[in-house]
Amino acid sequence: MALAYALLSSLLVDGSQSGYDVVKCFDEQISCYWRATHQQVYKELREMEKKGWTCSETIAQTQRPNKTVYSITDLGRQELTAWVLQPSQPTAIREELMAKLKSGFLVPPTALIAELARRQQIHQAGLNALKAMEATDFPTVFTAGAKSLSYEARLYHLALRRGIRYESEWVEWCEEAIQAIGDYQQ
Amino acid sequence: MALAYALLSSLLVDGSQSGYDVVKCFDEQISCYWRATHQQVYKELREMEKKGWTCSETIAQTQRPNKTVYSITDLGRQELTAWVLQPSQPTAIREELMAKLKSGFLVPPTALIAELARRQQIHQAGLNALKAMEATDFPTVFTAGAKSLSYEARLYHLALRRGIRYESEWVEWCEEAIQAIGDYQQ
DNA sequence: ATTTAATATTAAAATATTTGCATATTATTT
DNA sequence: AAATAATATGCAAATATTTTAATATTAAAT
Numbered sequence: 001m002a003l004a005y006a007l008l009s010s011l012l013v014d015g016s017q018s019g020y021d022v023v024k025c026f027d028e029q030i031s032c033y034w035r036a037t038h039q040q041v042y043k044e045l046r047e048m049e050k051k052g053w054t055c056s057e058t059i060a061q062t063q064r065p066n067k068t069v070y071s072i073t074d075l076g077r078q079e080l081t082a083w084v085l086q087p088s089q090p091t092a093i094r095e096e097l098m099a100k101l102k103s104g105f106l107v108p109p110t111a112l113i114a115e116l117a118r119r120q121q122i123h124q125a126g127l128n129a130l131k132a133m134e135a136t137d138f139p140t141v142f143t144a145g146a147k148s149l150s151y152e153a154r155l156y157h158l159a160l161r162r163g164i165r166y167e168s169e170w171v172e173w174c175e176e177a178i179q180a181i182g183d184y185q186q
Numbered sequence: 187m188a189l190a191y192a193l194l195s196s197l198l199v200d201g202s203q204s205g206y207d208v209v210k211c212f213d214e215q216i217s218c219y220w221r222a223t224h225q226q227v228y229k230e231l232r233e234m235e236k237k238g239w240t241c242s243e244t245i246a247q248t249q250r251p252n253k254t255v256y257s258i259t260d261l262g263r264q265e266l267t268a269w270v271l272q273p274s275q276p277t278a279i280r281e282e283l284m285a286k287l288k289s290g291f292l293v294p295p296t297a298l299i300a301e302l303a304r305r306q307q308i309h310q311a312g313l314n315a316l317k318a319m320e321a322t323d324f325p326t327v328f329t330a331g332a333k334s335l336s337y338e339a340r341l342y343h344l345a346l347r348r349g350i351r352y353e354s355e356w357v358e359w360c361e362e363a364i365q366a367i368g369d370y371q372q
Numbered sequence: 373a374t375t376t377a378a379t380a381t382t383a384a385a386a387t388a389t390t391t392g393c394a395t396a397t398t399a400t401t402t
Numbered sequence: 403a404a405a406t407a408a409t410a411t412g413c414a415a416a417t418a419t420t421t422t423a424a425t426a427t428t429a430a431a432t
Contacts (some may be wrong), residue, residue: 002282003388009289020410033284034313036391042411065397065410081292087301088282090308092419093352096188098219098345103195105338106267112341115273122276151370152291155298156361159284166279169355177344184337189418206380223420228381251380252426278389376431387420394412399407 003044008032008053008072008080013156016071018059027144032130045070050057053079114148116181120174127167133153134160192212192220192346194239194258199342202257204245205231217317218349231256239265243274287363295367302367306360313353 010025011017017025019042028034048054053076056068072080097119104112134141138157140148149157194346196211197203209224216222239262242254251369258266283305287288290298321329325341326334335343 001387003294004282004284004286006285009285009390012292014288018410023410031279034390035277035280038410039391039412040389040416043413046412061409063398064408067410077292080289084286084289084293085297087304088286090305090312090356091279091281092221093217093219093277094221095277096191097359098348099188100190100270100274101199101341101345103266103270104341106198106263107270111271118273119276126246126276146318146366147369154366154370155237155287155290158359158366159287160282161362162281162336162359163353163358169351170276173344173348173351176347180332180340180344183333184340187417206381209380217422224380224382225382226419229383232382247379247428249428250378253380376429378429379427381432382424383424384423385420385422388418390417391417392413392415394414396411397409399406399408402404 005083008076008099012074016069018067018069042142109185113181116174123167123170130163191269193230194262202255204253204255295371299364299367302360302364309353309356316349329352
């Protein structure tokens, strides 16, 4: 259900888009707080149109295949507003790596260290991508501070900040874990 | 699928347990990296028994209803070991609050601040619980340092550390967000 | 005595997510 | 000319998770 609202918030803030555009937007930016596949996105956009939360227009293209561009409707905006006002619970965490660590004494420490190093790289890459996004989308933050942003931009910047914190924390924890396991090797 | 392995790792490390005990263990500790409902737990324990990964024994009790205690088998241990050796992907993040923030300009800033303060409390409570767990389960860490732990304990301590980092980061981010939104109020 | 709480477990429907497969158009490269 | 890549979209099965609804035993509280 929240997927629908994540889509609506993208249509509202990032503007009207085709399913393909939304998917790209999700892959690039939104995945730092909501991951979705293209199958989910296309389906949900169609279902929201049935409910009148989105409307669509087919755009003929010569350079590329035609596309269907979706926009948020007034009803969609109302629904989104109502949803934003609802309290939300923290996400259920399901982190395989932690279960693996708990029974990590079953395998050679080198295997754990290798996997942790791999994970650290993944999160470092994620962190770099988010920082690049911050530099691109919010350049004034670095010169004039976050207060220079419009209210709308500042809100989205906060979501990005959370992504940056999250990935940073992962990188640091991986480092801590690699060091710790190293203590037990001779 | 990972649920099965999260269960096996608990049976291995925390010892043989009834479904009820496992659920309690998940609610108290394991939920910091793997959340599961009791319905999931009981079902998966039964299914793993069919596959020979766990075995069970009915324990007659007089003070309480009878219970079925599950243990990990050699096969289960082998399967778990093989799984631990597999690389694992970072979890897909799905955080409603961030989508709400992105379209947060639709509602009064006070509503956002109230929700963020509520969330901050939830994460502060989670953090306190994890720190209490650390003090209870790993008391020597505070006196003799983490190096005093056995390898097995240290590995699990690392998972707990990740939980502590995660909740701390949330508390800090909530503070940052509350301050930021405050900047736009007069 | 009756209600409430804790222990202990199960079934099944409803949702959500993942995975595999498919199709079609246009631009670009080999 | 043919292959590849990017754009653009869809269906359906398989899994996983959440939600709703039960049932039964024992201890403790009202």
